[in-house]
Amino acid sequence: MEYDAWSENARLARIDYLDGKLTGEEFLRKIDTMHDLEDYTVDVAQAAPADTAWQQMVAGDIGFDPEMHYPEAVMQLDLGTDDPQWQTCSADDLRRRDQEGHQSLREKYRKK
Numbered sequence: 001m002e003y004d005a006w007s008e009n010a011r012l013a014r015i016d017y018l019d020g021k022l023t024g025e026e027f028l029r030k031i032d033t034m035h036d037l038e039d040y041t042v043d044v045a046q047a048a049p050a051d052t053a054w055q056q057m058v059a060g061d062i063g064f065d066p067e068m069h070y071p072e073a074v075m076q077l078d079l080g081t082d083d084p085q086w087q088t089c090s091a092d093d094l095r096r097r098d099q100e101g102h103q104s105l106r107e108k109y110r111k112k
Contacts, residue, residue: 006033053098070094 010031017027024042032040058064070091078085089097 006031009033052100054095054100057098066095067091 013022013027013030016022017024022030025040028037028040028042057069071094073088073090074094076087076089078087
């Protein structure tokens with residue numbers, strides 16, 4: 001029960017931090033309820049540019065949910081060949097194409 005309360009408070013603090021309502025130090029103070037950290041000093045890091053479609057979607061919406069974004073399947077006409085063919089792309093195919101190797105944290109840590 002304590003973890004659930006901490007997790008919810010940390011989630012809300014993260015939102016405030018990302019919205020610029022909290023500094024990095026204030027964010028750390030808020031989530032360090034057990035006072036494990038000796039120092040709350042934070043170096044400012046530059047975010048890497050969002051190069052892939054996947055990175056741009058996640059950067060544009062921190063609550064981005066791929067399950068809501070991708071349809072079940074779509075039909076695409078492949079015009080890159082001499083004999084164009086219709087192809088059915090599943091939601092997983094579309095997601096993998098956009099990720100270009102970037103795995104979502106949801107997938108990475110999903111319980112199997």
